[in-house]
Amino acid sequence: MNVIIFGATGMVGQAALRESLLDPGVERVLTVGRSATGQKHEKLQELAHGDLTDYSSVKSELAGYDACFFCLGVSSSGMSEADYRRVTVDIAVAAGRALLQQNPGITFIFISGTGADETGKSRTMWARVKGEAENAIFALPFKASFVLRPAFIRPLHGITSRTRSYRVMYSVMKPVVPLVMALFPRQATTTERIGRAMLNVARHGAPKRILDTPDINAAAGADSA
Numbered sequence: 001m002n003v004i005i006f007g008a009t010g011m012v013g014q015a016a017l018r019e020s021l022l023d024p025g026v027e028r029v030l031t032v033g034r035s036a037t038g039q040k041h042e043k044l045q046e047l048a049h050g051d052l053t054d055y056s057s058v059k060s061e062l063a064g065y066d067a068c069f070f071c072l073g074v075s076s077s078g079m080s081e082a083d084y085r086r087v088t089v090d091i092a093v094a095a096g097r098a099l100l101q102q103n104p105g106i107t108f109i110f111i112s113g114t115g116a117d118e119t120g121k122s123r124t125m126w127a128r129v130k131g132e133a134e135n136a137i138f139a140l141p142f143k144a145s146f147v148l149r150p151a152f153i154r155p156l157h158g159i160t161s162r163t164r165s166y167r168v169m170y171s172v173m174k175p176v177v178p179l180v181m182a183l184f185p186r187q188a189t190t191t192e193r194i195g196r197a198m199l200n201v202a203r204h205g206a207p208k209r210i211l212d213t214p215d216i217n218a219a220a221g222a223d224s225a
Helices: 011-022 081-102 125-139 164-183 191-204 213-220
Strands: 002-006 028-033 044-048 067-070 107-111 144-149 152-154 188-190 210-212
Touching (some): 002 011, 011 067, 011 191, 067 191, 107 125, 107 191, 125 144, 144 191, 152 164, 152 191, 188 191, 188 213, 191 213, 210 213
Parallel strands (some): 002 028, 002 067, 107 144, 144 210, 152 188
C-alpha cells in the first residue's frame, strides 16, 4: 500500500507517519504540507507546497497512491469562521479533488474531532465547520471515505502537538493521564492507536463511515498502545 499524508507535522499527522513508516505493508509514503517534516526514511518522500488549495503544478507527484490520511488542521481559537473554513474545508476539498484526478481508486480518511456537527446546527463555530468539511469529503467520489473523530489523544513515542496551548495542557496533565485513560476509555486514545486505526481502515474498511474514539481503538487492534 502507498500512502499520502497531509499535515504530517501535526500531532495526528506525526502518528500517521510513524505508523506508516513502521508498517511492513506500506511501501511508499508521501507527505504534503507547507513545510517538510525533516525526517529521513527509505520509504519517505516529502512535498513542500506553498499553496495547499492548488495542486496543478505538482499533480504528477500525487499519482500512485492507495490511501490518503488527511491530518491537516488548526485550532479555531482567534480565527474568524471564514478563515477557519478556508483552512478546514477548502484545503481538504482541493486535496481530495487533486488526488481523485490521479488516483480514482483512493481511500480518503479525514481527521475531525469529537463534537463535530454534520447538521450545521451547532452554535459552536468549529463544530459546524468540521461537520461541513466531513460532508464535503463524503460528497467526493472516492473508492471509500471515512471520518475519525477522536476525543482525548495521549501522545506517545516523543510525538508532540504544534499548538502551544495543547502542549501546555499535555504537560500539566501528564501525571494524571494514565488515570484519564483508565477512567474514560471511551473518550481516550493514543497517537499509536489512531495511526494504526488509519492504516487498518484504509486496508479493510470499517462498519461505519464516522468513527468515534471507541471505534478508533477497536480499529487499531489489540496490540496497539
